Amino acid sequence: MLAALKAPAAAAAAARGFFSSAAKATAAAAPGASSFAFSDSTFATHNCEDLPSSTTATRDELLGLYETMVLIRRLENACDQAYKGKLIRGFCHLSTGQEAIAAGMEAAITKNDSIITAYRCHGFTMTRGGSPTEIIAELMGRRAGSSKGKGGSMHLFAPEFYGGNGIVGAQVPVGAGIALAHKYRDRNAMCFSMYGDGAANQGQVFEAYNMSKLWKLPVAFVCENNMYGMGTAASRAAASTKYFTRGDYISGARVDGMDVLAVREACRYAREWTLADKGPIVLEMVTYRYGGHSMSDPGTTYRTREEVQHMRSTSDCINGLMDRIIQSGLATEEELKAIDKKARATIDKAVAEAKASPEPDMSELFTEVYAKGTEPTYLRGRIPSENHYF
Numbered sequence: 001m002l003a004a005l006k007a008p009a010a011a012a013a014a015a016r017g018f019f020s021s022a023a024k025a026t027a028a029a030a031p032g033a034s035s036f037a038f039s040d041s042t043f044a045t046h047n048c049e050d051l052p053s054s055t056t057a058t059r060d061e062l063l064g065l066y067e068t069m070v071l072i073r074r075l076e077n078a079c080d081q082a083y084k085g086k087l088i089r090g091f092c093h094l095s096t097g098q099e100a101i102a103a104g105m106e107a108a109i110t111k112n113d114s115i116i117t118a119y120r121c122h123g124f125t126m127t128r129g130g131s132p133t134e135i136i137a138e139l140m141g142r143r144a145g146s147s148k149g150k151g152g153s154m155h156l157f158a159p160e161f162y163g164g165n166g167i168v169g170a171q172v173p174v175g176a177g178i179a180l181a182h183k184y185r186d187r188n189a190m191c192f193s194m195y196g197d198g199a200a201n202q203g204q205v206f207e208a209y210n211m212s213k214l215w216k217l218p219v220a221f222v223c224e225n226n227m228y229g230m231g232t233a234a235s236r237a238a239a240s241t242k243y244f245t246r247g248d249y250i251s252g253a254r255v256d257g258m259d260v261l262a263v264r265e266a267c268r269y270a271r272e273w274t275l276a277d278k279g280p281i282v283l284e285m286v287t288y289r290y291g292g293h294s295m296s297d298p299g300t301t302y303r304t305r306e307e308v309q310h311m312r313s314t315s316d317c318i319n320g321l322m323d324r325i326i327q328s329g330l331a332t333e334e335e336l337k338a339i340d341k342k343a344r345a346t347i348d349k350a351v352a353e354a355k356a357s358p359e360p361d362m363s364e365l366f367t368e369v370y371a372k373g374t375e376p377t378y379l380r381g382r383i384p385s386e387n388h389y390f
């Protein structure tokens with residue numbers, strides 16, 4: 001994947017019933033697992049020992065990862081269609097191409113660990129336990145949505161998933177704060193604080209690095225390097241695109257973010273690192289988004305169609321895992337097709353349920369702005385007659 005990129009590129013779900021039990025997080029390889037080798041370019045490290053050159057996985061684990069990635073891709077495709085059909089309005093950022101990161105991360109952690117990310121958040125909401133109906137309904141502005149239809153695409157939440165954040169970089173120090181809470185409360189849990197290659201240039205990222213190192217916080221800073229910040233190639237915006245080294249005094253690793261097993265391995269490594277009280281770590285997941293930055297960006301003015309096509313055909317995370325599963329003889333193409341079919345049915349059902357959900361009532365306009373008991377006297381409306389008194 002990394003070699004392919006260099007060529008043309010500019011530079012408690014199971015419990016809630018829509019994943020099979022195979023998709024649940026597994027901390028260590030179970031008996032009966034097969035071995036899978038990584039290539040020399042899968043990982044690179046900065047001030048830490050090498051990551052493993054291979055990993056093991058059972059058939060159930062592999063099918064679980066496959067199912068998760070296929071579900072995310074179907075979900076994103078459904079959002080794309082619903083947006084084009086004007087059922088979804090406003091901002092909407094899809095993660096098509098980047099599914100291995102949400103799937104691999106979830107397989108490496110427990111439900112007590114936390115994740116916070118930016119606006120490209122639909123997949124993470126689902127892997128953390130948000131249902132496809134809650135996600136699609138939120139995007140459609142319906143009551144069944146995870147924020148009761150009042151937030152939209154960038155404001156999705158799930159247990160130990162802190163959004164869904166629209167201000168570039170702002171979630172990174174919040175992630176350090178979540179890690180501080182874990183440490184303070186002695187929870188034996190850590191936080192993945194995620195951001196993009198564009199956000200990596202923000203000052204607050206370095207402030208979060210500094211405090212986390214000083215206070216030895218259990219936080220993994222994860223840069224999803226999808227090569228572009230909106231329409232700007234990473235190399236035009238960053239003096240160093242070696243994002244895994246940019247923590248300087250914080251160790252780091254670059255990871256092939258299109259290889260779901262590599263992502264799982266790196267996230268396990270980061271989790272163990274932070275929980276061993278070694279302080280923070282930086283992971284750079286090298287990935288690619290197939291679509292535009294958001295629904296209003298065709299995504300082909302600052303990169304060529306050939307580049308996108310090349311990435312799809314050489315590095316796709318779902319095809320990569322499919323090849324591994326079939327070549328290892330752990331499942332047949334027909335079995336994988338059956339998973340695709342089931343995922344399609346799950347998402348189709350979610351779209352129908354979201355469409356059937358009503359819009360929130362006007363009386364909901366001023367609820368859930370403040371925690372109960374902390375409200376000010378009133379909330380200002382556009383004009384005084386619209387003020388809301390608590």
Ligand SMILES: Cc1ncc(C[n+]2csc(CCOP(=O)(O)OP(=O)(O)O)c2C)c(N)n1
Nearest residue numbers: 120166167168196197198199226228229230
């Ligand atoms: C503080 C701030 N500045 C600018 C924007 C507009 N903006 C939204 S996304 C984005 C690019 C971020 O790129 P990256 O961090 O690489 O994330 P990606 O979209 O590639 O996932 C910008 C500049 C914003 N939302 N917030």
Ligand SMILES: [Mg+2]
Nearest residue numbers: 196197228229
């Ligand atoms: Mg980016």
